Amino acid sequence: MTCALVALPGNEAFTATLAKALGTEVLKVTWHRFPDGETNLRFDTSPAGRSIAIVATLDRPDAKLLPLAFCAATARDLGAPRVGLVAPYLCYMRQDRRFVAGEGITAHYFPRMIAQWFDWMVTADPHLHRIHDLSEVYPIPTRVVHCAEAAGRWIKAHIDRPLIVGPDEESAQWADVIAQTAGAPAIVLRKTRHGDKDVTVEIPNLSEWAGYQPVLVDDIVSSGHSMVETIRRLRAQGLAAPWSVAVHAVFAGSAEAEIRAAGITGLATCNTIVHPTNAIDVAGLFIDPVRDLV
Numbered sequence: 423m424t425c426a427l428v429a430l431p432g433n434e435a436f437t438a439t440l441a442k443a444l445g446t447e448v449l450k451v452t453w454h455r456f457p458d459g460e461t462n463l464r465f466d467t468s469p470a471g472r473s474i475a476i477v478a479t480l481d482r483p484d485a486k487l488l489p490l491a492f493c494a495a496t497a498r499d500l501g502a503p504r505v506g507l508v509a510p511y512l513c514y515m516r517q518d519r520r521f522v523a524g525e526g527i528t529a530h531y532f533p534r535m536i537a538q539w540f541d542w543m544v545t546a547d548p549h550l551h552r553i554h555d556l557s558e559v560y561p562i563p564t565r566v567v568h569c570a571e572a573a574g575r576w577i578k579a580h581i582d583r584p585l586i587v588g589p590d591e592e593s594a595q596w597a598d599v600i601a602q603t604a605g606a607p608a609i610v611l612r613k614t615r616h617g618d619k620d621v622t623v624e625i626p627n628l629s630e631w632a633g634y635q636p637v638l639v640d641d642i643v644s645s646g647h648s649m650v651e652t653i654r655r656l657r658a659q660g661l662a663a664p665w666s667v668a669v670h671a672v673f674a675g676s677a678e679a680e681i682r683a684a685g686i687t688g689l690a691t692c693n694t695i696v697h698p699t700n701a702i703d704v705a706g707l708f709i710d711p712v713r714d715l716v
């Protein structure tokens with residue numbers, strides 16, 4: 423069975439890179455939004471008889487999900503026997519337990535919705551914290567690509583004498599890989615989250631690292647407050663203005679401006695979400711997992 427890719431609007435560049443590497447076609451889909459806000463889409467190239475992968479990064483997900491679901495349903499309706507999802511950023515991974523009585527556990531519900539529409543999924547560095555493996559919540563085959571080595575190589579090539587800094591214990595998993603790849607030392611701090619935009623970071627005395635270039639690394643920058651608070655604490659100890667390096671450039675609201683205002687040397691992200699700070703191209707990491715599953 424031949425395969426083909428489809429790009430949800432906004433995912434064209436990533437999809438084109440992936441299609442070229444896979445030696446496959448990107449099907450043309452025309453999207454239209456009716457005056458009442460409803461979505462209309464039309465496959466200009468037929469998906470009949472082809473294994474389809476829809477590429478859709480899922481930051482700001484709520485507005486993307488109906489177009490995504492309709493795209494998958496239309497592909498199937500027009501005769502695609504298999505439809506998969508390539509989601510460079512996977513949403514709804516962080517509400518992985520009931521933090522407050524009465525809350526919904528969306529990290530459990532969202533996978534069931536995706537499994538109604540898709541036969542398989544590939545993503546990059548999903549936020550695995552209390553969920554340790556996507557198979558615990560996704561009832562379809564999934565593959566995960568890891569961007570830490572790519573980030574580590576980028577740091578090695580661009581930053582002198584880096585000191586890798588993970589803002590919290592969750593970040594230890596990628597901070598260690600980044601540090602090893604970059605040939606740099608790493609420290610992991612302790613963070614407590616009190617609210618969406620309210621975190622405190624405990625930081626030991628770092629005077630032994632004077633002369634190093636701190637590089638804050640994280641999987642997601644959302645409100646930016648984990649980065650901002652860590653930058654402030656590092657700077658208060660007289661260390662050099664840090665670099666901030668992240669996989670997923672969610673950058674909600676004024677996050678980027680707040681991070682820059684806190685005093686950084688630079689900001690670099692992977693291209694799992696399109697953003698001007700994208701410096702680390704990870705599209706190639708998706709080739710083998712997509713080839714396995716289409």
Ligand SMILES: O=P(O)(O)OC[C@H]1O[C@@H](O)[C@H](O)[C@@H]1O
Pocket residue numbers: 516549589590592618621640641642643644645646647648649
């Ligand atoms: O502090 P913001 O940017 O809102 O959120 C991102 C942080 O929250 C955690 O879940 C992520 O791993 C990251 O450390």
